[in-house]
Amino acid sequence: MRSDPKTIFVLSDGTGETAEKVVRAALLQFRDARVNLKMWSRVRDDEEIRDVVDRAAAAGALLVFTVVNAAQRDLLHRLATEKGLDAVDLIGALIGKMQAYLNQQPTMTPGLMHSISEEYFRRIEAIEFSVKNDDGREPRSLPMADLVLVGVSRTSKTPLSMYLAQKGLRVANVPLVPDVPPPAELFQIDQDRIFALTIGIRPLLKIRRERLRAMGVNRETSYVLREAVARELRAARDLFDRNPRWPVIDVTGRAVEETAALILDAHFKRRHAAAAGAGVGAGAGAGPAPGTPGGMGPAAAADADSVDTGSGTS
Numbered sequence: 001m002r003s004d005p006k007t008i009f010v011l012s013d014g015t016g017e018t019a020e021k022v023v024r025a026a027l028l029q030f031r032d033a034r035v036n037l038k039m040w041s042r043v044r045d046d047e048e049i050r051d052v053v054d055r056a057a058a059a060g061a062l063l064v065f066t067v068v069n070a071a072q073r074d075l076l077h078r079l080a081t082e083k084g085l086d087a088v089d090l091i092g093a094l095i096g097k098m099q100a101y102l103n104q105q106p107t108m109t110p111g112l113m114h115s116i117s118e119e120y121f122r123r124i125e126a127i128e129f130s131v132k133n134d135d136g137r138e139p140r141s142l143p144m145a146d147l148v149l150v151g152v153s154r155t156s157k158t159p160l161s162m163y164l165a166q167k168g169l170r171v172a173n174v175p176l177v178p179d180v181p182p183p184a185e186l187f188q189i190d191q192d193r194i195f196a197l198t199i200g201i202r203p204l205l206k207i208r209r210e211r212l213r214a215m216g217v218n219r220e221t222s223y224v225l226r227e228a229v230a231r232e233l234r235a236a237r238d239l240f241d242r243n244p245r246w247p248v249i250d251v252t253g254r255a256v257e258e259t260a261a262l263i264l265d266a267h268f269k270r271r272h273a274a275a276a277g278a279g280v281g282a283g284a285g286a287g288p289a290p291g292t293p294g295g296m297g298p299a300a301a302a303d304a305d306s307v308d309t310g311s312g313t314s
Helices: 017-027 046-059 070-083 092-102 118-132 139-144 157-165 201-214 226-242 256-276 298-302
Strands: 006-012 035-040 062-066 087-089 147-152 171-176 194-198 248-250
Touching (some): 006 017, 006 046, 017 035, 017 062, 046 062, 046 070, 062 070, 118 157, 147 157, 147 256, 171 226, 194 226, 194 256, 201 226
Parallel strands (some): 006 035, 006 062, 062 087, 147 171, 147 194, 194 248
């Protein structure tokens, strides 16, 4: 018998994005937990704080907060104690330690992380790029992408692209469609930017059938026929095998955040390796010559890296 879901309130004097990400990252360690996450952003008034604490107490929730104003942090701690409410201050202790270490008073200004800045505009540009380059729409833009995701339909390409774009990375994704060759541009760009996505056949069939059901399509099509889907996955694997510089990541049972973390880790390791070896020899880490899909020589294949996905493809 499944237990009732727990509730976590996230209170912030800013957008709440930072606190939400920390909470969701922690929740990844509790795969079987059923949690309702409720966000309360830009809470900067004492009465608003009291209202949220009352609601959290009534719901028996865990209260997680990021508030930079010291007096309001104290108020939150006092109210939580009075209500017998479990509360976690995500930023207060860190600000205090930094204040002592840096020997400097903090500005105590809410929302500084999201003030208009060069970083902000870079993220907006990345999101716009990823939207325009979703589902292989603009193959001519692939050379401008920081990352390119390749995989069959329903391997989380779009949500991954949007998630990574929030990090400021321009992401394009290319769907692998039966009997339709990938765009030539895919093989003409730096192959170290490309990541291949795969998934087990059973979860893929389930996802696709639910997708068709949501669209009101009740008939069986090759999109959800086991034999046809198995052929799709084999064709994808053959393509990945011919292009060994593409790390292959199995998204089966993974949250978007988990898959994104694997991609980012491999991406930054490659960048650091390329920077360290920049003066060692010409052409290191370059992709195949234009017009040679999957054209990998022995030397390139020998140093091709991979991502440990932790689970195989069924």
